[in-house]
Amino acid sequence: MSQEVIDERIGKEYAAGFVTDIESDTLPPGLDEDVIRFISAKKGEPEWLLEWRLEAYRGWLEMATPEWAHVHYPPIDYNAISYYSSPKSFEDKPKSLDEVDPELLEVYEKLGIPLHEQEMLAGVAVDAVFDSVSVATTFRSKLAEAGVIFCSISEAVHEYPELVKKYLGSVVPRRDNFYAALNSAVFTDGSFVYIPKGVRCPMELSTYFRINEANTGQFERTLIVADEGSHVSYLEGCTAPMRDENQLHAAVVELVALDDAEIKYSTVQNWYPGDTEGRGGIYNFVTKRGVAHTNAKISWTQVETGSAVTWKYPSCVLRGDNSVGEFYSVALTNNLQQADTGTKMIHLGRNTRSTIISKGISAGRSSNAYRGLVRMSPRAEGARNYTQCDSLLIGDACAAHTFPYIESRNPSAVVEHEATTSKVSDDQLYLCQQRGLDAEKAVSMIVNGFCKEVFRELPMEFAVEAGKLLEVSLEGSVG
Amino acid sequence: MLTIDNLHARVEGKDILKGLSLSVAAGEVHAIMGPNGSGKSTLGHILAGRPGYEVTAGSVTFAGEDLLAMDTEERARAGVFLAFQYPVEIPGVSNMEFLKASVDAVREHRGEEPLDAVTFMKKAREACKVASLDQAFLKRGVNEGFSGGEKKRNELLQMLLLEPRLGILDETDSGLDIDALQVVAEGVNSLRGADRSFILVTHYQRLLNYIQPDKVHVLAGGRIVRSGDASLALHLEDKGYAWLEDEVA
Amino acid sequence: MGSSMHDTLAAAAAAAPGWLAPARDAARQAWAETPLPTRKTEQWKYTSIAPLEQDFGPGRPVELDAATVDALLPDIGALRLVFVNGHFAPALSSGELPEGLELVRFAEADDSQAARIREHLGSALPEAGHPFATLNGAALGDGLFLAIAPGASIREPLQLAWLTAGDGQAFTVTPRLLLLAGENSCLSVVEHFADAGGSAPSFSNAVTELLLAPGATVNHYRLNLEQGRALHIGGVHARLERDATLNGFCLGLGADLKRLDLVVTLAGPGAHAELDGIYLPRGDEHVDYHTCLEHAVPHCTSMETFRGVIGDRARAVFNGRIHIHPQAQKTRAELSNKNLLTSADAEVNSKPELEIYADDVQCAHGATVAQLDALSLHYLRSRGVSREEAQVMLSFGFVNEVLESARLEPLRDALRPLLARRFARDPSLMRHLA
Numbered sequence A: 001m002s003q004e005v006i007d008e009r010i011g012k013e014y015a016a017g018f019v020t021d022i023e024s025d026t027l028p029p030g031l032d033e034d035v036i037r038f039i040s041a042k043k044g045e046p047e048w049l050l051e052w053r054l055e056a057y058r059g060w061l062e063m064a065t066p067e068w069a070h071v072h073y074p075p076i077d078y079n080a081i082s083y084y085s086s087p088k089s090f091e092d093k094p095k096s097l098d099e100v101d102p103e104l105l106e107v108y109e110k111l112g113i114p115l116h117e118q119e120m121l122a123g124v125a126v127d128a129v130f131d132s133v134s135v136a137t138t139f140r141s142k143l144a145e146a147g148v149i150f151c152s153i154s155e156a157v158h159e160y161p162e163l164v165k166k167y168l169g170s171v172v173p174r175r176d177n178f179y180a181a182l183n184s185a186v187f188t189d190g191s192f193v194y195i196p197k198g199v200r201c202p203m204e205l206s207t208y209f210r211i212n213e214a215n216t217g218q219f220e221r222t223l224i225v226a227d228e229g230s231h232v233s234y235l236e237g238c239t240a241p242m243r244d245e246n247q248l249h250a251a252v253v254e255l256v257a258l259d260d261a262e263i264k265y266s267t268v269q270n271w272y273p274g275d276t277e278g279r280g281g282i283y284n285f286v287t288k289r290g291v292a293h294t295n296a297k298i299s300w301t302q303v304e305t306g307s308a309v310t311w312k313y314p315s316c317v318l319r320g321d322n323s324v325g326e327f328y329s330v331a332l333t334n335n336l337q338q339a340d341t342g343t344k345m346i347h348l349g350r351n352t353r354s355t356i357i358s359k360g361i362s363a364g365r366s367s368n369a370y371r372g373l374v375r376m377s378p379r380a381e382g383a384r385n386y387t388q389c390d391s392l393l394i395g396d397a398c399a400a401h402t403f404p405y406i407e408s409r410n411p412s413a414v415v416e417h418e419a420t421t422s423k424v425s426d427d428q429l430y431l432c433q434q435r436g437l438d439a440e441k442a443v444s445m446i447v448n449g450f451c452k453e454v455f456r457e458l459p460m461e462f463a464v465e466a467g468k469l470l471e472v473s474l475e476g477s478v479g
Numbered sequence B: 001m002l003t004i005d006n007l008h009a010r011v012e013g014k015d016i017l018k019g020l021s022l023s024v025a026a027g028e029v030h031a032i033m034g035p036n037g038s039g040k041s042t043l044g045h046i047l048a049g050r051p052g053y054e055v056t057a058g059s060v061t062f063a064g065e066d067l068l069a070m071d072t073e074e075r076a077r078a079g080v081f082l083a084f085q086y087p088v089e090i091p092g093v094s095n096m097e098f099l100k101a102s103v104d105a106v107r108e109h110r111g112e113e114p115l116d117a118v119t120f121m122k123k124a125r126e127a128c129k130v131a132s133l134d135q136a137f138l139k140r141g142v143n144e145g146f147s148g149g150e151k152k153r154n155e156l157l158q159m160l161l162l163e164p165r166l167g168i169l170d171e172t173d174s175g176l177d178i179d180a181l182q183v184v185a186e187g188v189n190s191l192r193g194a195d196r197s198f199i200l201v202t203h204y205q206r207l208l209n210y211i212q213p214d215k216v217h218v219l220a221g222g223r224i225v226r227s228g229d230a231s232l233a234l235h236l237e238d239k240g241y242a243w244l245e246d247e248v249a
Numbered sequence C: 001m002g003s004s005m006h007d008t009l010a011a012a013a014a015a016a017p018g019w020l021a022p023a024r025d026a027a028r029q030a031w032a033e034t035p036l037p038t039r040k041t042e043q044w045k046y047t048s049i050a051p052l053e054q055d056f057g058p059g060r061p062v063e064l065d066a067a068t069v070d071a072l073l074p075d076i077g078a079l080r081l082v083f084v085n086g087h088f089a090p091a092l093s094s095g096e097l098p099e100g101l102e103l104v105r106f107a108e109a110d111d112s113q114a115a116r117i118r119e120h121l122g123s124a125l126p127e128a129g130h131p132f133a134t135l136n137g138a139a140l141g142d143g144l145f146l147a148i149a150p151g152a153s154i155r156e157p158l159q160l161a162w163l164t165a166g167d168g169q170a171f172t173v174t175p176r177l178l179l180l181a182g183e184n185s186c187l188s189v190v191e192h193f194a195d196a197g198g199s200a201p202s203f204s205n206a207v208t209e210l211l212l213a214p215g216a217t218v219n220h221y222r223l224n225l226e227q228g229r230a231l232h233i234g235g236v237h238a239r240l241e242r243d244a245t246l247n248g249f250c251l252g253l254g255a256d257l258k259r260l261d262l263v264v265t266l267a268g269p270g271a272h273a274e275l276d277g278i279y280l281p282r283g284d285e286h287v288d289y290h291t292c293l294e295h296a297v298p299h300c301t302s303m304e305t306f307r308g309v310i311g312d313r314a315r316a317v318f319n320g321r322i323h324i325h326p327q328a329q330k331t332r333a334e335l336s337n338k339n340l341l342t343s344a345d346a347e348v349n350s351k352p353e354l355e356i357y358a359d360d361v362q363c364a365h366g367a368t369v370a371q372l373d374a375l376s377l378h379y380l381r382s383r384g385v386s387r388e389e390a391q392v393m394l395s396f397g398f399v400n401e402v403l404e405s406a407r408l409e410p411l412r413d414a415l416r417p418l419l420a421r422r423f424a425r426d427p428s429l430m431r432h433l434a
């Protein structure tokens, strides 16, 4: 395929890139302790949480931006960002979906996220976070029957203060890293999930995030606690409008899987990636981490196609004996996107097991790095890790990197890491074309096959979406 | 020589041997046949002492001693030799080093001096001839890159050098052409004697054309379901195992 | 590094020929501006240079008797040059210079040689600099210049022994080798670092530059056998032109601090590099290998295999980077790093890296940390070999596989018992090896 065709095809419009005209209540740009007090007051938070935020903020002031990742972007002016944006109509939060601004509901419909319960044939409970505020959580009564709590974190602060106080920051401490500290200081909303002992959550839980307002940062905070022997599958989707300037998204996700519990966390991240010249797009600097207690399992699956810059390492601290950590990832970069993503598997308990399957696809002039850490602590008797990292290159101007760190201090632990990098082979293409497929279809097929091990970890509805997303994100970049 | 009484054994939580009894007198050759997965290799591994193979009941006496109480290497030194169905590759350790270490260990146990390098070399070369293996294989890594047939002949080579009292050949004949089969048979026959016994695990009657067995057993469902003389093997060749199904159940 | 570094630099300057001064002064300037690496420096994340925090004076000549040296250096039938504490020891050296090989100390270089040294010295070093290569330049007193005539195929290997021997006070040595392999020439060089004992700690900061002209083949062996307080931070920097081949082999026993940087730049199409290594720290030792294959042009290949066995409370670091530059299409690069931890207090940190800016490439790396294979252990025991001896044999086999790739047979034969001894504390356990 010729360069022109490639260029033209790469220019494919970002399908989720509309801006919604909703009057919102936005704090002027800038960050100081007063801003934090404002956020906290606006949300009517208890004193301890305000103190917690301020402590995080003070820590953040002393921290430096991490520079080790293989990404390049101009320094961010944290005083040019607005730290609170709430759609005006939510000054008085709706009590039910009927009270939700119809225009907002339309936004979600455009995104293909049905919020009306009657449309929820798929049986997925949705919490939608629009800019910084949770808009609506569906299916609450049905979940309540099972004892499952699924609400916005702001609500949880009021309604389940003990749970929030106990677990908030227990996995990602306030001063864990620069972005986590920033998030801890200014987070505005996010989802909270609690699954009681022995309960299998009766449906998939899902949150859709959307950044709408210009110059706002999105700092959501998600906390999922799976009590002993419980089970939950959680999905997260993200989109943002097309804008010329970069927007910051610095989220924190904490997962707690108590003994024998299982949490499956799936993400389809499709934030606006910027245009073909690299203008605009989301800076996606996210800290995701879970702690698995005895016999517990945490599984991260991610499909990352969006964002201008991604910095994200969903991790598992395998604290309990026999606990299991999994990371399945597809990261696709095109145009001038940059991604530095991977995972950390920290093996603390005996006979802990982890699996890492990472598939990176680089196209255009993008840069895509896998960065992973597998650590076997001295106590991790009999622990096992298997890692497979594959990179696929499409076009001669992109870059693919693999930076695994393996640290072992236990002689009975086994770590196996393998990585490969290659392009779509001419032979594969030739074979497909000889069977009548055009180059684009052939590449799409090959890429889908390349990602199969990851896709099959996704819940069904997402797997289809993810496949389509790859196809759209790749359109035109093949030759 | 060997008495197995009501042996029950388990691998990875799965019961494989379920009350197997067998007695092999000195100088005898017994053939064990049976369908795939019936537990023939498991029996061999239990006798050789492979870790992970757990005896849950029964006893094994070898030359008057409790075999199951002995470590793997003690059994080997006492004269139990298992020719593996799937010989193990050990790159980086030469076949020669491996053979010398084994022979010395067994000799030391018998109270004999280790062989000097020249004598050992001579014996090794002779054994190579009998096993029909080129001497070049002595210098290569243990089984490294050997073909299936070469691996089997390397097992024979080890047996020839170690001169065990009980040789257990686990499908050593599988995958061999007729010439190689004869090599194995001649090797076994050359070792046969009043004080040495063999258990031949095989799928094919043809090996028994070259090595006359004293007894033939059928192992199925983790037990010996039928025993007889050499004619039983012919019968099995003819009829398969289906006619034994009642016994298996 | 204490205040005496100044004295060391001054002493080096006094010994050096005047024409080296500009290069040395530039390095000195750069050194003054180079921050010392800390554990926060990515390349030094797992290796602390704290053991360098003592006063090292200049290395002084020490007389060693031939028997001591023979015990340290295996006889591999080679032309042998021995340096003790950086000083050439003619009495300990032997052999005749074969035709086609030009060999001279910097201090004795004639004008034409000096001109070539000036032209090439430092040309294989990374542009961004390496702190300890810079230090070597700054402390440069003498060095060794080796040139192979175009087309010359030198049969006997060259053995360069860089020995340290303590004489009471901590001292530093700064070996430097510059090798120019002419077009289609061929040579095997064994660089042999060892410590002859003595009471004082030493710090060797050795830099080797290998420049391979088109079609040249160099087999380079770097044996770092120093242990204990004989510290070593060194580098081998190679540059390969069209169709040149480098076969590199490293063996590192551990020391209080040992760090090697091996950087190979494939600068001409068709160049091929093989890099193999073994590291065997034990006790409280530390060893760190940082390798980098710079694929700068198309159609080059590289193969790398490093294996380590880490015992006791020792630590090993392996960082293997493969860097494919934007133009370097049709590259094939492979790396394998395997480690065995044999003690509950041992530690290994492995980081294979792929950094790829071209698309038509086939690159792969693999890294493992594991223990001896249980089935192999069983196989040996089922033949009567004791568990202890089987463990020694398998550990040996694990690294011997890499040693077998070394092309120089006398060297392999000489190193095998050394490897076996590393695993068998009781000599009877290695009686069937080597």
Ligand SMILES: Nc1ncnc2c1ncn2[C@@H]1O[C@H](COP(=O)(O)OP(=O)(O)O)[C@@H](O)[C@H]1O
Pocket: B011, B012, B014, B016, B034, B035, B036, B037, B038, B039, B040, B041, B042, B043
């Ligand atoms: N290591 C093992 N782990 C689990 N199952 C095993 C193992 N080895 C053998 N088995 C099972 O035990 C049974 C008997 O196997 P085996 O003794 O190899 O049979 P045979 O040699 O008669 O074909 C089979 O069902 C086989 O799948």
Ligand SMILES: [Mg+2]
Pocket: B040, B041, B042, B085, B170, B171
């Ligand atoms: Mg079998």
